[in-house]
Amino acid sequence: MVGTTFEEIAAGLYSGPPEAFVSSRKARAAEADAHLASRILALRKPSIAAWVVNVFAQERAGQLGEALELARELREAQDDLDAAALAKLGRERRAxxxxxxxxxxxxxxxxxxxxxxxxxxxxxxSISAAFYDPAAAAAVASGRLSRALDPSATQNDIRDAVAGDVPELDPVSLPPADELQARRARREAERAIAAAEKDQASAERELTTRDKALRELRAKRGELAERTSELENELARIREELRRAEHDLPEAERSREDAATRAEAAADALDLARKAKDAL
Structure with a gap:
């Protein structure tokens, strides 16, 4: 007969329809010997939360098992993590x-x-408790919870919440020491890569900033060089005009003196003419 051990019977009852628990418990007890029947009849009806966990543990055993294995690996990795990594790990675990x-x-x-x-x-x-405590993980995976677990549950609390024996973690599922070392080395390598990627991103941002500053400086140098050339050409033109002015200045000064002499002579002649008229 399928489910003839106490644990198998309890697992079947604890994942069956909640409203049929009492009648199913009575029916299973009627099929068992006196000792087993007394244990079956003593089973407490699971809370709805415990029933939900039991159904999930039995029908999604693979998914739950992978999550609990990951939780075990995360517990082992915690000693090697810094505060930032632990905070990130906590967020991922809650998610x-x-x-x-x-x-x-x-x-x-x-x-x-x-x-x-x-x-x-x-x-x-309950699932959170399984993530923190190997015994709670085994209890959740058993599919025989009578009540929900709390992350702060003690060993006695866990034992009291499970029908039958609390199974130990399967030792064959534990990776060998060299695999643990390899995982630790991978984690260290991943942290080193993350740090290098962060440094690279920072260096690339700085390079972008420096490239922009260099382009702006080169453009400014070109503008100043062009402006300098324009000013030098203007200065050369002004110097040429100054040279011509200096060259022409003596002749202009002589011409002005000659004109002044003629103007003075004309003024004297005009004065004599006026005096001659007045004498008539």
């Missing part, structure tokens, strides 16, 4: 938690269950 919770809520809704915002918050808290 992934919300995404998984939303997917779980949509899956539950497709089964006809109404998922309220408070229920979705509890689902997100």
């Amino acid at each position: 992934l938690t919300r995404k998984l919770a939303q997917a779980a809520g949509e899956l539950a809704a497709s089964r006809g269950e109404r998922v309220t915002s408070s229920t979705l918050d509890a689902v997100e808290q």
